[in-house]
Amino acid sequence: MGSQLANQKILAVNTPDFYPRALYTFSGSHFLNDLVTTGMVPALVVMYKDAFELNYTQSTMIVLVSYLTSSIMQPLFGMLADKKPRVWLFSLGVFLSITGLALTALAPSLPWLLVFIAMSGLGSGIFHPEASRGTHFASGQKKALAQAIFQVGGNAGQAIGPLMIPLFLVYSGIEGLIWLLPVAFLSFFLTVPLLKWLNERVQINRGPIKSITGENHISGATLLVLVIILRSWCQVGVVVFLPFYFSNLSLEQAEILNFVFVGAGALGTLLGGILSDQLGMKRLLVISMTIATPFALLFPHLHGFLAIVDLLLFGLTVLASFSITVVYMQRLLPKNIGLASGLTIGIGVGAGGIGSVFMGSISDIFGVSMVFTMLSLLPLLGAILSAFLPNEKELVK
Template sequence: MPTNRAPARGSAITSMSFGHACVDIYQGAVAALVPFFVSERHYTYAAASGIVLAASLLSSVMQPLFGALTDRRAMPWLLPVSTLVGGVGVALSGLGHSYPLTLAVIALAGTGVAAYHPEAARIARQASGGSHTAMGWFSLGGNVGFAAAPVLVAAVVGVGGLRASPLLVIPAVAGAVLCGFAVRALGAGGVGASHAARVPGRNDWASFVKLSVAIACRSIVFVSLSAFISLYAGRRVGGDIAGTAALFLLYLGGAVGTVAGSRLAGRFGRVAVVRWSYVLCVPAVAGVVFVPGPLLYLFVALASAGLYVPFSLHITLGQDYLPRRIGTASGVTLGLAVSVGGVVSPLVGSIADATSLQWALAPLVALPAIGALVLCTLREPARLEKTPSVAGPSANSPRQEAR
């Protein structure tokens, strides 16, 4: 008689959500560290945005590669190991004054983050049975980590300076423990072979490419705002606290937006919800760039909602467009398309150095509109009816029904 694994899967999703929060602290921490690099090391906008590029460049290339690897063989051990690698990279970034060394350790952090996400998304998808709500909770964990990053960095680096950055490794240790618990709860310790052939359905590469273009537009807006909103709000409103509050608000909206997105998708459909979220971003980003004073925070909150509501829906849409390449889909939607923003951020910094930060951010208003137009050509994909076991194929492991 098969064993009921629902309690184990529920606890695994919970652990993975908290573990995801610990990992994504290190994505948010890079942007949160930028003002401290500017103030303590006197970096220019272009040099500071190069830090963001270092975190994103390797990640943008490596996440799809790790995704392709997990399509061939399950690697659940990557979750705790990559969490530690990401944390160590950020923790070392404040030591010394060498710009190349800082770029190197930030790139190490980006590699850890790259290794984590495709396998984590694959395991979360399979553990959840394809549930929008469960994947929403998994994505929420990452968004909470983003929101916590500026607060954590302000508490550690704002008080002790960049030399206190080694303390930032603590969430990585906690995250590694949580990921290890999730893998153990799911019985995912073994390494399986390729599972792509066991999944029904056909890959819709054309729709997946269109979705990736829209995600790239969203990424450029989000990463550029993440990198510069602290500096921009500090000057538009006044004070370092004002800048930290704006970055925190930008990330905090993810907590509400991700949960709202999964619920709205159940009622209106994922493609429609994603499309209208991009439409909302157009006036919201315009308000962030052009509206002065405290009213800026309202538009930051609206932009955050528009950017985060589609976040978990991007993942499940990508996985459903490529049902036989879930690891690849996760690597691109969470990696390559998302990391494009980090690649573009030095250009934004260079424009800011040559003109002003406001003029550098102004072109961001057009990108959500482009994304919305691309999304108008997409249709809702068919949902997967079954998902393979977490550890890969096994003659004794029943497939889980999608909810």
């Protein structure tokens, strides 16, 4: 009986299924989570500043608290998930991320506002490791494509989040955020039905039999983190400083340009996941970052329609590697899948937030144009570092 059970477990592990329903559920929940955390929170800073009569230092604390609680907690929850998975954190994370932002409508002061923002960020930090682990289980042999589907949901949320600000929040004020609370409860209908399947996959892949075997490649993982940080600085730098660079545009027009950049990145994420199956992850990473370099270099010198086209192609190429870096990191850290997901997604977001503060100091001294000149060199540096990564064919599959 014990031998039969072991054989069943081995069979289940060695013949994983591609489960589209689960993938689209993870992608949809990723959309909801990133819509409110990395999509709406930065765009809401202007409204929070006016509503609470904040200065610029207090205003930047909102983004800092959001990024720190979400990014720093992701690797920590990833390590906890590796030791003792708790699948219900997948549902709880989405609920907290939306609820936290909704409750800012009721915040009576800045400290309470930061508490609710921290709650939202914490929910995001809880959500990502379990959702990324589940995506890994549902991917079958299509690891890169599955992560692309998952990441496109998050990127779409980031792109659409700022567009929601001028659509309805401008007319209702901060108080209108309370209408996100019903969405938080409705998210359970999306996530809870998947928990039984997710728990079964976790149980199958626990114990001495693993879905992935092999040794962790620490030096490769460290190098990949550096590449992710450079890409994140580039992405967040464009999103944050684009409205300042085009100072003659209205807030609504600047958010549309951001949508072009991040929306093109979402498309690039999907295409990158598909192409990596043919090109390989390392090759796609090097090629995409290299191709992004001329678009980055040209952007500060273009205006009007050409600038929009260049921005679209820039976002398409520089973010084409977004999903494959998650799979790449899982290959580099096969013994710590949850930690791998936390490092690639969490550290990327956190590094972007810290990088934006650094670039803010640069812009105060040398001007916003200098920031875009600096940003244009980051993809090239990322491409050079990517060339020294270990080939994924030499890693465990």
